[in-house]
Amino acid sequence: MNNTVLELENISCEYKNDLILNKINLKINSGEKIALLGKSGSGKTTLISVLNGTIKPTQGKVKLFNESFEELDRKQKSKITTIWQDLRLIEDLSAEQNVNCGLLAENNFYFAFKNLLNISSFKKAHKYMKLCRLHNSIYDKKIGKLSGGQKQRVAIARSLIQESNIILADEPFNNLDPKLITTIKNLLLENVDKNNRKKSPKTALVALHRLDLLNNFDKVIGIRDGKIFFNIKRNNLKKIHLEKIY
Amino acid sequence: MNKLKFNYTSLSFLPILVCIPLGYQLINNIHFGGFKLFQEFLISAFNPKIDNEIIITVIKRLNETILIGFFSWLVSIIFGAIFGIISSNIFYKIINIPNFFYRIIRFFLTIIRSIHEVVWGIILMQIYGINFSIGIIAICIPYIAVNSKVFAEQLETIDYKNFESINQINAPKFSSLLTLIWNPIINTFKNFGLYRLECSIRSTVILGLFGIGGIGTSIFLSFQTLNFRELWTYLWSLAILIILSGLIFKKIKFNTTNKILSIFFIAVFFITILFSFSYFLYFIFNNNFENFNSVSSLFKSSSDLGLFDFLKLILETIILSLLSTGIAISLPPLVIGIFNNNSSKIFIKIFAFLLRLIPTPVILLTLLTFNNPSLSLAALTLGLHNAGITSKLLFTNLDSQDKRNYIAMKSLGISNKTSWLLGLFSQQAKSYLAYCAYRSDIIIRETAIVGVIGSVGLGWQLQESLSSFAWQEVTIVLIAYSSIAIVGELINGKIKNSLT
Ligand SMILES: Nc1ncnc2c1ncn2[C@@H]1O[C@H](COP(=O)(O)OP(=O)(O)O)[C@@H](O)[C@H]1O
Numbered sequence: 001m002n003n004t005v006l007e008l009e010n011i012s013c014e015y016k017n018d019l020i021l022n023k024i025n026l027k028i029n030s031g032e033k034i035a036l037l038g039k040s041g042s043g044k045t046t047l048i049s050v051l052n053g054t055i056k057p058t059q060g061k062v063k064l065f066n067e068s069f070e071e072l073d074r075k076q077k078s079k080i081t082t083i084w085q086d087l088r089l090i091e092d093l094s095a096e097q098n099v100n101c102g103l104l105a106e107n108n109f110y111f112a113f114k115n116l117l118n119i120s121s122f123k124k125a126h127k128y129m130k131l132c133r134l135h136n137s138i139y140d141k142k143i144g145k146l147s148g149g150q151k152q153r154v155a156i157a158r159s160l161i162q163e164s165n166i167i168l169a170d171e172p173f174n175n176l177d178p179k180l181i182t183t184i185k186n187l188l189l190e191n192v193d194k195n196n197r198k199k200s201p202k203t204a205l206v207a208l209h210r211l212d213l214l215n216n217f218d219k220v221i222g223i224r225d226g227k228i229f230f231n232i233k234r235n236n237l238k239k240i241h242l243e244k245i246y
Numbered sequence: 247m248n249k250l251k252f253n254y255t256s257l258s259f260l261p262i263l264v265c266i267p268l269g270y271q272l273i274n275n276i277h278f279g280g281f282k283l284f285q286e287f288l289i290s291a292f293n294p295k296i297d298n299e300i301i302i303t304v305i306k307r308l309n310e311t312i313l314i315g316f317f318s319w320l321v322s323i324i325f326g327a328i329f330g331i332i333s334s335n336i337f338y339k340i341i342n343i344p345n346f347f348y349r350i351i352r353f354f355l356t357i358i359r360s361i362h363e364v365v366w367g368i369i370l371m372q373i374y375g376i377n378f379s380i381g382i383i384a385i386c387i388p389y390i391a392v393n394s395k396v397f398a399e400q401l402e403t404i405d406y407k408n409f410e411s412i413n414q415i416n417a418p419k420f421s422s423l424l425t426l427i428w429n430p431i432i433n434t435f436k437n438f439g440l441y442r443l444e445c446s447i448r449s450t451v452i453l454g455l456f457g458i459g460g461i462g463t464s465i466f467l468s469f470q471t472l473n474f475r476e477l478w479t480y481l482w483s484l485a486i487l488i489i490l491s492g493l494i495f496k497k498i499k500f501n502t503t504n505k506i507l508s509i510f511f512i513a514v515f516f517i518t519i520l521f522s523f524s525y526f527l528y529f530i531f532n533n534n535f536e537n538f539n540s541v542s543s544l545f546k547s548s549s550d551l552g553l554f555d556f557l558k559l560i561l562e563t564i565i566l567s568l569l570s571t572g573i574a575i576s577l578p579p580l581v582i583g584i585f586n587n588n589s590s591k592i593f594i595k596i597f598a599f600l601l602r603l604i605p606t607p608v609i610l611l612t613l614l615t616f617n618n619p620s621l622s623l624a625a626l627t628l629g630l631h632n633a634g635i636t637s638k639l640l641f642t643n644l645d646s647q648d649k650r651n652y653i654a655m656k657s658l659g660i661s662n663k664t665s666w667l668l669g670l671f672s673q674q675a676k677s678y679l680a681y682c683a684y685r686s687d688i689i690i691r692e693t694a695i696v697g698v699i700g701s702v703g704l705g706w707q708l709q710e711s712l713s714s715f716a717w718q719e720v721t722i723v724l725i726a727y728s729s730i731a732i733v734g735e736l737i738n739g740k741i742k743n744s745l746t
């Protein structure tokens with residue numbers, strides 16, 4: 001059953017007359033695990049920002065669950081979560097407070113208030129931080145005091161805690177050592193977590209550089225100069241494909 | 247030295263040229279009639295009156311000052327934060343309200359801010375009569391607007407990318423807003439809170455000079471009766487109050503991880519808001535307008551103010567601001583640079599402290615003991631007082647600066663003064679000038695205070711018009727005032743932007 005969850009129709013993006021995305025058409029089906037490949041500067045981050053509604057394209061239409069993005073309400077929009085390349089954590093808040101920010105969508109104002117006052121429950125946050133192999137000694141540390149890899153995992157935990165159907169991850173393995181990369185990749189892609197309880201996001205699009213990490217993905221998209229050069233099953237990926245984009 | 251180059255260092259010294267016209271007028275106006283008085287004033291500083299009676303008065307008056315100062319601080323910082331939030335970009339990015347409101351609120355706050363608390367005080371006193379709460383209200387009106395600007399500016403520093411990422415979580419709007427603004431608001435409170443408390447206390451003192459009550463009233467009365475020993479008792483007790491409040495404030499830690507403390511602060515926050523609202527309503531419905539019988543009197547009253555006189559007053563106010571700003575900018579680096587040794591430094595620091603401590607009207611009255619009232623004298627007063635403030639900042643920055651260049655230059659045999667100038671000050675000049683641009687906004691507003699006493703500019707006209715209940719004139723003067731202040735703020739904003 002191929003139902004499309006996210007769709008780009010003829011998307012173009014300009015920055016001061018520079019065409020960053022050039023007439024992109026893309027369908028992402030429910031449950032697909034997609035790897036997004038491309039040199040740095042090819043437009044991966046911009047594509048992800050368009051997909052999550054942060055950047056309004058100069059041209060074209062973004063559809064989520066077959067509806068135009070602007071027409072969706074907050075609850076529906078919150079079915080997408082993003083791990084940003086530059087993390088975008090709030091530096092002055094602690095790690096656990098940042099992770100709790102992921103819960104803002106499903107809670108009311110009072111929760112946000114309690115989170116800032118540090119009197120909310122961090123149970124769920126701690127659970128996800130543990131899944132990301134974050135040690136409990138850093139739970140209440142300010143983001144500014146964490147290492148690159150720790151920050152990276154806080155950002156991942158903030159995203160995973162949202163338990164969204166669709167996860168967009170922009171180079172999420174930066175700063176992580178090989179063992180952690182495997183753990184995190186499983187968290188992002190597997191439908192079932194270690195304890196066979198929690199369902200992780202169904203649909204995933206992950207921008208990455210390392211070709212050795214491509215197993216477990218269903219599809220590979222290659223992007224260069226803002227254009228999609230190929231969009232194929234992983235099994236069909238050949239050397240010539242990669243030569244086109246690198 | 248070859249050609250004079252325009253860089254930040256030379257620009258910091260250039261304004262001292264205002265001393266030429268200023269000095270000329272001052273010398274022409276000199277008189278020696280009050281020399282003995284001045285001498286007595288100085289000697290009394292070391293010999294303040296201390297007895298049981300005056301100590302009781304001091305405590306009573308200080309209590310009033312603390313009460314007015316503290317409550318106006320509390321109310322103005324809380325409402326300042328609220329107005330700061332609703333006049334910040336981030337608010338309009340998250341909450342869908344047309345940008346139009348943003349402009350209206352900002353414009354409204356700019357106008358309120360452009361009029362000095364003393365002017366608000368004088369007007370309110372004229373309408374409602376002298377009344378304890380008038381002091382609080384008079385300070386709160388412009389302070390809320392000033393604080394809101396400080397808060398809004400801090401909120402502009404929120405990283406746009408953080409906004410995007412919180413926005414992408416798609417939380418309820420007010421949750422996102424609160425999460426984003428929380429830290430900038432807390433930090434602003436930590437960084438500016440103490441300074442604003444000090445400002446509130448100073449403003450309370452100045453309003454006291456105009457009869458609101460508190461230590462300021464005592465200062466004024468003792469000056470009027472030439473009771474200098476008493477005057478200095480009040481001034482020193484004020485100094486102790488300001489220093490103490492600083493020490494206490496530094497002791498308080500705004501630890502947001504302490505639950506009980508957090509709840510206490512939240513409680514204070516909401517109680518202040520509720521209390522202010524209810525008091526505001528009470529004030530509106532329960533006050534007799536003493537002299538301001540109806541709005542229509544505003545239009546009936548005639549104005550004797552000719553266009554020419556009016557333009558002259560505006561010009562005077564502008565010149566007064568420029569001359570004072572010149573002194574406030576250039577005097578501190580000049581004096582600190584010339585007397586660059588440890589013992590002079592202590593002396594300069596004490597002198598600067600006194601200039602900050604003594605309210606401008608009192609400085610002016612003191613200077614009047616050997617000079618006739620003139621625009622230059624008012625400018626000198628305002629300039630000196632503000633030089634006391636700019637020099638404090640300069641000292642703080644110089645002390646915390648890396649001194650390696652300076653030491654290296656001195657060891658090369660370059661003279662003490664040149665090393666100071668090129669090795670120390672030149673690195674500060676840019677940020678110092680940026681601060682002075684901000685200070686000059688305040689100077690423009692403060693021209694009102696010295697204007698009232700030194701009989702120059704719009705401040706003086708305002709007093710005249712108010713005492714003859716010429717409300718139309720009052721309105722015109724206020725509009726002129728706030729136009730000058732707003733234009734000044736725009737120009738200074740441009741200067742500040744180019745400096746940072
Ligand atoms: N804020 C911006 N302003 C101007 N150009 C930008 C901005 N962000 C990205 N670009 C340009 O857009 C192109 C694509 O960038 P990006 O989407 O970040 O690529 P990638 O994530 O694949 O490295 C680059 O050429 C980059 O220079």
Ligand SMILES: [Mg+2]
Nearest residue numbers: 044045085170
């Ligand atoms: Mg990128």
